[in-house]
Amino acid sequence: MFDIFLLEAVINGILFGGVLALLALGLNLIFGVIDVVWICYAELIMIGMYAVYYLHAVYGWPLWLVFPLCILIVAFLGVLLHQFVIRPVLAAEPINQLLVTGGVLFFLQGVATLAFGVEFKNIGVQLPQIQLGELYLSAARLVAFVVALVSMVGLSLFLKRTYLGTAIRAIAQDRAVMPMMGVNPQRIFLITSALGGALAGLAACLLVLQYDIHPAIGLTFGPVVFLVCVLGGLGNLLGGFAAAFIFAQFISVGGYFFHLEWGYVIAFLFFIAAMFVKPQGLFGAKS
């Protein structure tokens, strides 16, 4: 028997994979270049979502103006994060770099609770459902999926074709040698942080169309994104992209057969099993 709902789950999984892939993209870029995991990445997205909410739903600015602004704001946050939090601990033990952003996670959550309250907020923009025969698909997810693909391609073109992109890749490969070649690593780090922040801002614009905003929203998808990055091999853009779809399929189809939480449990168990088969991530290079 052909199951239309299973097909819907699979397609939703693919679309959800697109969102996860976009989220993983920024994080992977940061890790690949600066060697730091932003544990607070999802909280930056949360701040971006609030920015959209306030500018659009409260102050009534049009969305075409609000979305670019949101991207700029979060990109700026990324720069601040690097300059004031990451930079002082760049020489410290690697695990301190991970933990310091954990402090930022609590800080941003606290700021959001303090400034915006704990109530769920919605920008009140609802994209329609798309009907394909008996299938119902969310247009918001479809848009997110397309944007994720476009930004993936855009980012790789930027990294491959431009001078700045080449410098970023070079720093990622050898941090010690590049200063001798006339590249200022600190500048590259700041640019990368801005880029990572911008990607978080972009993700915020897409997520705000699908989810209600609240201060703890980062915790609902943050852990999943880290696992996607590790599964794909930390710092590996393409690997993270592929892993996002695998992960999303487990969540979506597992959630269809059992319950949404079980979908996550199955995906996490798969993650742990995968780590034991390939500790450097499914697509990671052998180091």
Added chain:
Amino acid sequence: MRWLPWIGVAALALIPFLGLGNYPLHLIILCLLWGFIYTGWAVMGRLGLTSLGHGAFLGIGAYVVVMCWNHFGLSPWIGTPIALVVAALVACIIGYPCFRLKIVGHYFALVTMALSEIARMVIVALRDQTGGSLGATPQTALADTSWSIAALQFSSKTVWFYIVLAFWLAGLWVWTRVDRSMARIALEAISQEEDAAASIGISVTRLKLTITIISALMTCVGGVLYAQYQLYINPETVSGIGVSLQMVFGAIAGGMYVRIGPTVGAVFTLLLAEVLRLALGHDIHGLDTMLYGLLLVLFIIFMPKGILGAAAQAWQRRHRAARTATVSN
């Protein structure tokens, strides 16, 4: 100086006789309880094994015991060993492959983070049994009595104070035992340079696994005590990434290289939250979390060895300066 700790313990043991009232005593109990849990984390954390998965062990301790009691009528005296076995098994299932395949640093932190999220998700998903996000309460055995040893429920805070004090002291004893063992020296070597350690005949996997199981069991016991003392648990407070990070930060803030460092961290974080709440009232949400996060960032940047670590360093520096001064005179 040798008798100083004993005087400290004796002074602590007298606290219930001071007539402090229930609320301060409650705070002291929480400090000792979380101090015990943070100490459990730091037993492995200070050796370079930064686990973000201890929320899972805390959750196993809290939920297994309460579920056994609520659904099967099994006393915590039976439930606790079951929880300990489960925690040890989980620690092995995660630890063995991790250590075998040399998953360290970021990767270890993130794999263990998956573990604590799995624990939280399983608790939420089993909502018919566990009550899901709403949490669970052990069925009370205190309806017509003020204490029940079989149910491990006591209405008196004084009783709880002594129970938690005993476990806290036991935790410090475990720390000391580990600290003075050859295993600690070997593990420190491993955390510096794993391959070199292995090459001189240190059994890396076995040592790491042993210390992980010790740490997991301590955390699990902490979960049992927490559930029995608070008589209310929910998936967010005993499992997941939030409480896992909280343990790491508690240990770091106090100073995880000193025996009572994690306890100092627990006192510091709890007092911070309480002082803020008293100063600002219940209405201002988020300020405590914000300051907590800010302080953690500052700690990791400026005081990575924690309060006690920094104090010890300052003390040594002054000491040395004083000595140099005497010599030059």
